Amino acid sequence: xxxxxxxxxxxxxxxxxxxxxxxxxxxxIVYAFSxxxxxxxxxxxxxxxxxxxxxxDEDQSQLSRALTDSFMPPMFIPAKQITRPEIDPAMDxxxxxxxxxxxxxFQKDVLAGKHPEIQVNVDATRMTQAFNGSGxxxxxxxxxxxxxxxxxxxxxxxxxxxxNRFNPNLTQAWFTSIVQLVNNITMLAIILTxxxxxxxxxxxxxxxxxxxxxxxxxxxxxKVWSMMLVVLLATxxxxxxxxxxxxxxxxxxxxxxxxxxxxxxxxxxxxxGIFLACMSQNxxxxxxxxILVFMPMQMLSGGNTPRESMPVWVQKVMMIAPTTHxxxxxxxxxxxxxxxxxVWKPFLWLLVIGSILFLISLRSFRRSIA
Numbered sequence: 001x002x003x004x005x006x007x008x009x010x011x012x013x014x015x016x017x018x019x020x021x022x023x024x025x026x027x028x029i030v031y032a033f034s035x036x037x038x039x040x041x042x043x044x045x046x047x048x049x050x051x052x053x054x055x056x057d058e059d060q061s062q063l064s065r066a067l068t069d070s071f072m073p074p075m076f077i078p079a080k081q082i083t084r085p086e087i088d089p090a091m092d093x094x095x096x097x098x099x100x101x102x103x104x105x106f107q108k109d110v111l112a113g114k115h116p117e118i119q120v121n122v123d124a125t126r127m128t129q130a131f132n133g134s135g136x137x138x139x140x141x142x143x144x145x146x147x148x149x150x151x152x153x154x155x156x157x158x159x160x161x162x163x164n165r166f167n168p169n170l171t172q173a174w175f176t177s178i179v180q181l182v183n184n185i186t187m188l189a190i191i192l193t194x195x196x197x198x199x200x201x202x203x204x205x206x207x208x209x210x211x212x213x214x215x216x217x218x219x220x221x222x223k224v225w226s227m228m229l230v231v232l233l234a235t236x237x238x239x240x241x242x243x244x245x246x247x248x249x250x251x252x253x254x255x256x257x258x259x260x261x262x263x264x265x266x267x268x269x270x271x272x273g274i275f276l277a278c279m280s281q282n283x284x285x286x287x288x289x290x291i292l293v294f295m296p297m298q299m300l301s302g303g304n305t306p307r308e309s310m311p312v313w314v315q316k317v318m319m320i321a322p323t324t325h326x327x328x329x330x331x332x333x334x335x336x337x338x339x340x341x342x343v344w345k346p347f348l349w350l351l352v353i354g355s356i357l358f359l360i361s362l363r364s365f366r367r368s369i370a
Contacts, residue, residue: 004215004217004218007214007215007218007222008218008221008222008225009222010222011209011214011218011219011222011223012222012223012225012226012229013226014222015196015222015223015226015227016226016229016230018196018199019192019196019226019227019230025192025195028188028191029188029192029230029231029234032184032187032188032234033181033184033188033234033235033237033238033242034238034241034242036180036184037177037180037181037184037238037242037243037247038177038242038246038247040176040177040179040180041173041176041177041180041247041249042173048075048076048129048132048133048136049074049075050073050074050075050076050077051075051076051077051097051098051129051133052076052077052095052096052097052098053071053076053077053079053080053096053097053098053099053100053137054079054080054081054082054087054090054095054096054098054099054100055067055068055071055079055080055081055082055099055100055101055102056081056082056083056084056087056099056100056101056102057081057102058084058101058102058103058104058106059102059103059104059105059106059107061106061107061108062107062148063106063107063110063144063145063148064102064106064107066144066148067100067102067140067141067144067145068081070140070141070143070144071100071137071140075133075136076098079100080096082099084101087099087101087121091121091123094123094125096123097122097123097126097129097130097133098120098121098122098123098133098134098137099120099121100118100119100120100121100137101118101119101120101121102118103116103117103118103119106118110145110148110149111149118141120134120137120138122134173247173249174249174250174335175335177242177243177247177249178243178249178330178331178334178335179303179304181235181238181239181243182303182326182327182330183298183303185231185235185262185265185266185269185326186265186269186294186297186298186322186323186326187290187294188231188234189227189228189231189265189266189269189270189273190269190270190272190273190276190290190293190294191273191290192227192230192231192270192273193223193224193227193270193271193273193274193277194273194274194276194277194280194286194290195277195283195286196223196227197223197273197274197277197278197365198277198280198282198283198286202282202283206369210369216362216365216366216369217362219365220274220361220362220365223270223274224267224270224271224274224358227266227270227273228263228266228267228270231262231266232259232262232263232266235259235262236255236259239251239255239258239259240255251334252333252334252335252336252337253332253333253334253335253336253337253338253339254333254339257333257339257340257343258329258330258333258334260347261326261329261330261333261343261346261347261350262326264347264350264351264354265322265323265325265326265350265354267350267351267354267358268322268350268353268354268357268358269322271354271357271358271360271361272293272322272357272361274361274362274364274365275357275360275361275364276289276290276293278361278364278365278367278368279364297321297322297323298323300314300318300321300324301318301321301323301324301326301327302318302324302327302328303323303327303331307324319349320353321353322350322353322354322357325346325347325349325350325353326346326350328343328346329343329346329347332346
């Protein structure tokens with residue numbers, strides 16, 4: 001037993017040393033846990049940021065001025081006052097993405113219940129901002145008008161209050177950076193273990209191991225623990241230096257508890273990487289299998305779309321995927337501050353799934369080297 005532990009330990013050190021000599025893999029690890037996370041947090045496909053807007057205020061009333069002042073950063077650059085003849089030339093030159101026109105007697109008509117029209121001119125060539133910005137403008141105008149009418153008429157029977165839990169300002173970077181990190185953990189765990197096995201097979205060093213007094217279990221276990229350690233350290237560094245320090249994203253829950261769950265998930269993911277490597281003859285085949293396996297796991301795990309919105313049979317099938325439980329406890333711990341009393345079920349699922357994947361991969365590995 002002691003000799004088995006020693007063999008697994010030293011074979012794992014060999015894997016780490018081999019990885020340190022592979023500059024391409026090192027660059028991939030650094031990129032996946034730093035620049036990829038930062039890029040995901042900075043890109044805002046579902047929101048707008050510093051959109052240019054102008055206002056034609058033909059009413060010059062208290063309500064129209066309040067609406068003009070409501071277009072504030074970071075969504076919009078402070079609105080600039082222009083005249084109606086300036087609309088077409090300014091939009092032709094691309095100066096403004098949005099131009100809002102308040103008609104004469106706007107406030108008077110609103111208080112009289114006449115439903116005056118507000119014209120919103122949109123530069124549709126800026127597709128993302130045009131599509132999302134129109135909705136934001138409508139929402140802002142509706143809220144400000146409702147607030148103004150309530151203050152003037154005091155006719156509202158109830159007060160409508162919205163409280164956003166866990167992300168008060170609906171800051172998208174808080175969500176996208178964590179989701180990107182979670183996806184990269186799974187991807188790197190599969191790639192590193194699979195590539196380590198295929199690289200040894202292509203270089204002929206696997207045959208050297210087979211003539212040594214080591215078993216297939218020791219060889220596979222060494223690859224699993226060494227790659228688990230590499231990805232776990234990279235995850236911890238990304239959480240502290242990139243997410244907390246550089247991006248300034250608050251983490252609600254316990255980071256050590258999250259890393260414990262990451263270790264359980266890596267046990268399953270690295271075992272899956274060994275299995276895919278046994279099914280592949282070379283790196284291109286591994287890459288194709290990775291796309292076929294990782295992409296559905298990523299899209300159906302609940303990270304980007306809630307599982308409740310998926311068909312029931314998809315929800316049941318995805319319960320056997322480790323990423324489903326990984327995403328579940330990651331969001332619970334990092335977003336909601338959940339403790340072990342909440343996430344013990346995903347932890348147990350990952351332990352069971354990881355053990356089954358390890359046994360299946362070990363059997364495949366023994367067959368591949370027989």
